[in-house]
Amino acid sequence: MSFGDPNNPYGQPQGQGQQQPGYGYPQQAPQGVPPQQGYGYPAAPPVSPYGGGYPGAAMVMPGGVKANRVILWILGVFQALFGLIAVVASGWLADQIASSPELDSQGQDVSSILTGTMIVVGVIGIAFGVWAIVTAIKIRSGGNGIRISGIVYGSLVTVGSLVNLLGANVFALLSLVLGILLIVFFAKADAAAWFKRNQQQY
Numbered sequence: 001m002s003f004g005d006p007n008n009p010y011g012q013p014q015g016q017g018q019q020q021p022g023y024g025y026p027q028q029a030p031q032g033v034p035p036q037q038g039y040g041y042p043a044a045p046p047v048s049p050y051g052g053g054y055p056g057a058a059m060v061m062p063g064g065v066k067a068n069r070v071i072l073w074i075l076g077v078f079q080a081l082f083g084l085i086a087v088v089a090s091g092w093l094a095d096q097i098a099s100s101p102e103l104d105s106q107g108q109d110v111s112s113i114l115t116g117t118m119i120v121v122g123v124i125g126i127a128f129g130v131w132a133i134v135t136a137i138k139i140r141s142g143g144n145g146i147r148i149s150g151i152v153y154g155s156l157v158t159v160g161s162l163v164n165l166l167g168a169n170v171f172a173l174l175s176l177v178l179g180i181l182l183i184v185f186f187a188k189a190d191a192a193a194w195f196k197r198n199q200q201q202y
Contacts, residue, residue: 031085059197061140064185068150069139071178075157076132083125090118128153147195154182 090163094115131153157179164172185191 059194061192062188062190063192064188065139065191068182068185068191069136071182072132072136072150072153073138075175075178076129076136078129079125079132081130083122083127083129086118086122086125088122090122093118128156132143140189142195144192144195147191150186151183154186158183 093111131149134144135146135149135153139150157175161172161176161179163174
């Protein structure tokens with residue numbers, strides 16, 4: 001009498017006692033295959049809300065930071081051009097003063113003060129323009145200091161625009177809006193996460 005005989009009523013049924021796949025204890029994964037957690041597909045890696053689905057992944061620049069980079073380029077180029085025009089105009093005015101015999105000494109003193117003021121304003125405009133352009137360039141690779149620099153720049157632009165609006169300069173309304181946007185976009189949480197990311201990945 002054989003226990004392996006399928007026609008033997010007293011024998012052990014064929015296959016009984018053998019562990020069926022999918023029942024009982026979890027099967028050990030073959031060598032070289034990473035263990036899976038739970039049932040079904042393996043657990044997905046954590047996903048960052050600002051881009052990068054795994055540690056060390058490159059983040060995606062937030063939309064507000066991209067907008068601020070464009071705003072900084074616009075303000076920087078216009079301020080640098082304004083400053084350059086002011087410096088050139090001051091030189092032209094100085095030549096006119098020197099070649100004008102009609103002005104008395106008092107008139108020449110006033111004109112010289114005006115020329116000096118234009119030079120100072122022009123240099124400040126160029127400096128602000130360079131500041132904005134450098135900040136815009138450094139946005140992709142810079143750290144939190146660039147973010148703070150952008151907030152300070154936006155605050156100064158906002159204050160200067162308010163002063164110009166008091167002088168009935170309607171064009172200052174545009175720079176006022178842009179300055180406020182710089183502050184708001186740089187102060188958001190996604191902008192802070194972007195500038196505090198691991199700099200070595202770039």
